[in-house]
Amino acid sequence: MGVHPYIPNSVPAVKAEMLAAVGAADVAEFYADVPEAIRLGRPLDMPPPLRSEAALVRHVGGLLARNTSTRDALSFLGAGCYRHHVPAVVDEVINRSEFLTAYAGEPYEDHGRFQALWEYQSLMGELLEMDVVNVPVYDGYQASATALRMAGRITGARRLLLVTAVAADRLSKIDDYVRPVHDVVAVPVDASTGLIDLAAVRAELAAGDVAAVYAEAPSASGIIDPALTSLADLAHGAGALLVAGCNPISLGVVAPPAAYGADIVCGDVQPLGLHMAYGGLNGGFIATRDEERFVAEFPSRLFGLAPTSVEGEYGFGDVAYDRTSFALREEGKEWVGTAAALNGITAGVYLALMGPQGMREIGETIMANTRYALDRLGAVPGVEAPYAAAPHFADFTLRFTGSRTSAEVGDALLEHGIFGGVPLSDTDALYCVTEVHTKDEIDRLADTLQEIVK
């Protein structure tokens, strides 16, 4: 083994000098406590290394060449991960070494990350009209699951009513996470309209012991349900909280859930300036009113603004730290650890660039494109948009009534260089448009579908 560029003290002379300094003949002495019986005793069986950077680039580049990115196809995939334009300044900031490689230090030598994350909390607070927003948890699934457990701790009740369409994967996560303390009741939406079944919600509330009514805006089907505005009164009337998930990029146009009475709001920041990265870049936000009974139930870090010993200087630190597992181990709220801080900073930079006008305009463009796609695609013979009467944002359901299944339609689209929507059943699939889609591209999908399904 020669000297490796990542290991400065692999230089033999340096190693010898350091061994002499500590009085050891060989590094083997440091492992004296490792019993022979559990030693590997052979080299790891691995492919030969690519020690030069050039060789590594060739190898990894060869693997990446077997991917087709959404830049090289026309993609209509959404379903929880969205393709939006990422402004150049966002990438410029978050690729800075100082942010990318920082650990999670004190508010002094890492003042920048404290301020950037506090500003992220604040920007999200304005968007959500909520006074308390966390340093992000891992992702939107975790945010939903934790928001529901917070509601459980606040109310002391057991049952959780999920009243809009919720993605199967998110439901899986919630189920696993709340299992020790909650029963999840998925209240089916009306099959013909895709809308909340308020009568069924009332009946489940009447059965009692409900901690939370959980709704998403838009729902997993892309629907912004007009009945959302009835849910807070219903939930509160039964002693439950309204926990609402939302897509933050919709909120320049769509009312934030706090405006219709939500108590805890959650979601994923991915649409706010994060690349899709094969579904790998997420951050879960959880927001509440500034009441101690809510704040006390957050497991996450909450950064706060504080004066320092110098007048006019902004300092930062942890708010109510003694609720966390860092302070109290298993007596803290759930747990806290390394999660998704930089993705929060990313979302902050994005919101700072967009401002109020940008957020309104992007929401309008996405809703306009979604409506145009619903109308245009739903008019193709053999294609229906079954829930088109409802307001939609980005995602929408298409139903294929011809001989081809939704998956077969997807296969045929792929041959035309188009990534079709996610199959939901033999007939239905979830398609998606955002601000990056042009009218021509939606028309091209319609024309291609017309050929395929006829």
Place this chain on the structure above:
Amino acid sequence: MKTDRSPVSPADAAIGPKPPLRRFHQASWDEPLLFELGSPGERGVLVPEPEVPLDDTLPDGLRRAAPPALPELSQLHVLRHYLRLSQENLGVDLNIDVGQGTCTMKYSPKVNDQFVRDPRVADLHPLQDERTVQGVLEIVHRLEGLLKEISGMDRFSLQPGAGSAAIYANVSMIRAYFAARGEPERDEVITTIFSHPSNAACAKTAGFKVITLYPDADGYPDIEALKAAVGPRTAALLITNPEDTGIFNPRIEEFVRIVHEAGGLCAYDQANANGILGITRARDAGFDLCHFNLHKTFSTPHACGGPAAGACGVTAELAPFLPTPTVEFDGERYHLDDDRPQSVGKIRPFHGVVPNLVRAYAWIMSLGADGLREAAEVAVLNNNYLMKKVLEIPGVSAPYAAGRRRIEQVRYSWEGLAEETGVHTQDIGLRAADFGTHYWTSHHPFLVPEPMTLEPTESYSKADLDEYAAILAEVAREAREEPETVRTAPHRSTVHRAREDVLDDPATWSVTWRAYRRKVLGG
């Protein structure tokens, strides 16, 4: 050119030696809050205008009434604000960041960052047809293969978002395993006080009762306490080795055997496996589950606190319970398998923090088997070298296992110095910031009094370690000779000490600008 200047001798051009410690001062821009910048109407970025008619289907109650009160800044001013904040942040690339013991980040190679910025990673949608993502699936599959060999385990899930999420995934699998065996009465998890708090906290969150073992006089988790704790309700032991002290527990096999004999499972917290890569493996000591932090042991950057990545390894017996989907290879094509009826389901969306899976794969491939072992051995050499230097400072000790070697880290104590001077470990850490570095004390409770946990990894040079020890020695000298300097530090960092009391009082804490405006500014 002036002609009447005095003659200059070569000696005048000599700059003189550097002082023993660098004259550091961190950037301090006194940067306002974003909300105090810009003016109404400024734009940071423009978005595409709609080419089709606006949609008017939203009912009034669901249409936003007033625009969000976001700041309005031009593009340069957004950039400048965040660049200033970045300069007020001390990334690992800039400092001798060996003070994050148990979780010091190693150097994260820049070439690996280039891979993840490639559109064929950055702009992939997670639900694309498998035929269009064969490259990324192959990377995930190959990474799983490498981790299997490194740990001896049979299968891995790379889905968890970070280390604590991986602990949670393991606990969830343990719960599902006993449910499937019809042993739901196994509701106790045993861990140790020198294992990361997330072991205890995740187990509790998943519904288990938690039993915590404390160290015996030698610093090892008390084996008699373990024997007393196990029984028919034991689900699992969650333990790390070496623990936060850096002392390798030589009786680890016996710990595993005691728990197995009681019918429980054993999960190895290998978040930090940095000192033992290629030396000893989780499976070789009999563990049923383990997890790695790819941001710790396998070089992906910490990013101010994530995104990170966690990897859960299990034996064949537990493999059916792994999160879904797994990546499979049929000899020709890679595919995702979500037909896994006993799976715990989803731990996070989609397929994990894929950029970090790519980085970790590239890092392992750039080192190979010999390189991994070299990384471990040099990390351990660096640690024992640093320990020698640190223990030469009067007032520092390394509790437990006196005279023995440590693996990758040491939890030191400044108790001696604190008793002598009244200066505490938190003060010393803040004073270190005046020299361009810092350190982490310990998780709570402070079982080691006045703790300081250092871990050098393989990334730092001998000169780095000498400089770090010299900084600590200088601060210790100051604690004796000019204690106020240390007690009131930092002096040359970005900001000064904040009033923490306002952060614990509901009347004054401000988590957002809107709360600060309302509660503190009064409007």
